[in-house]
Amino acid sequence: MKKYNAYLIDLDGTIYRGSDTIDSGVRFVKRLQEKNIPYLFLTNNTTRTPEMVVAKLKGHGIETDVNHIYTPVLAAKTYLKEQNLTTTKIPVYLIGEQGLINGFLSDPRFYLDAQNPKYVIVGMDTDLTYKKVRTACRAIRNGATFIGTNADKVLPAANEFLPGNGSQCKMIEEATGQKPIYIGKPASPIIEYALQLINKNKDEVVMVGDNYQTDIKAGMDNGLDTILTLTGVSNLEEVEKEEAQPTYIVKNMDDWKL
Structure with a gap:
């Protein structure tokens, strides 16, 4: 397994599923924090403000702040300002x-x-x-x-x-x-702006998520390595039928070694 200098991490289906905690995802984030490895939660969920996301993560056992949250709302505002x-x-x-x-x-x-x-x-x-x-x-x-x-x-x-x-x-x-x-995953704007935010090159960063059509394609389409965790939307049988495969597939994030 390659060592990465930063992680872009999905939320729904990776860290939690509705109100249920995905414990392996929480443990993975805590391991990143312990090793001081940069990370950014890259969610497609626009129903919550970044502050609300921080509060929800706290309820699932993760202490973080708004500087680690990036949403399509933030990316869309940047995109529209660039257009105007x-x-x-x-x-x-x-x-x-x-x-x-x-x-x-x-x-x-x-x-x-x-x-x-x-x-x-x-x-x-x-x-x-x-x-x-x-x-x-x-x-x-x-x-x-x-x-x-x-x-x-x-x-x-x-x-x-x-x-x-x-x-x-x-x-x-x-x-x-x-x-x-x-704007959001798998489209390029949110990935481009996220990389600018964490100040990392594509070859240093890996995209982590549960949804092949959004998370994994976001990585593939934008030149990032990918980790598919089988804790949410996509299952192994479906993914194996795809022509392009994730860089890594894990049962859950406990299987990923930093």
């Missing part, structure tokens, strides 16, 4: 929960505009309504750019898989004929 370097105010329409809403509206560069937004930004919303979807579709047809925070089709819960943001975005895509620009 000379624009002081950016009108957006938001579908999502507290993490997305607070993340954008607490930043003075962005303001909510349901009538004429420049961007429609869609994140996971368990209170999604037809009215929200209709407003988003209308804006996109009128020229707004469609941004999807992440493409996860399903989310691992305690004993089931729930519809994910990718499923929500697909509905809007079908209704408008417009594909979203995705």
Whole structure:
């Protein structure tokens, strides 16, 4: 096993599954902390603020801080600011929960505009309504750019898989004929910004996660080695059918030696 100088680590399905703790994932993070190996939690979950993620991790036995949390909301804000370097105010329409809403509206560069937004930004919303979807579709047809925070089709819960943001975005895509620009895993923006944040080169870093379609493809598509842990979405039988394989596959993160 190669020694890596930093780890990008998924949360849902790797460290916890809904309200259930994945003990091997917690022990893995504690081993990183003991050895002072840099890490960044790279989650596609946009329902929580970084502060809320820190609190949730504490409930699962991990002490960390917001400097170790990176979400598609943070990456999307950076991406949109890069696209609008000379624009002081950016009108957006938001579908999502507290993490997305607070993340954008607490930043003075962005303001909510349901009538004429420049961007429609869609994140996971368990209170999604037809009215929200209709407003988003209308804006996109009128020229707004469609941004999807992440493409996860399903989310691992305690004993089931729930519809994910990718499923929500697909509905809007079908209704408008417009594909979203995705920011979160496996898309490149979140990986590029995460590497800048930890100041590491691609060959120094490994991506850890449970979902082949998001976590592992994020690594593969962006030149990172990958560790698939079989504690969440993807199972071994499914993964073995894929043409491209993870760099490493482990039953759980107890099997990974630092």
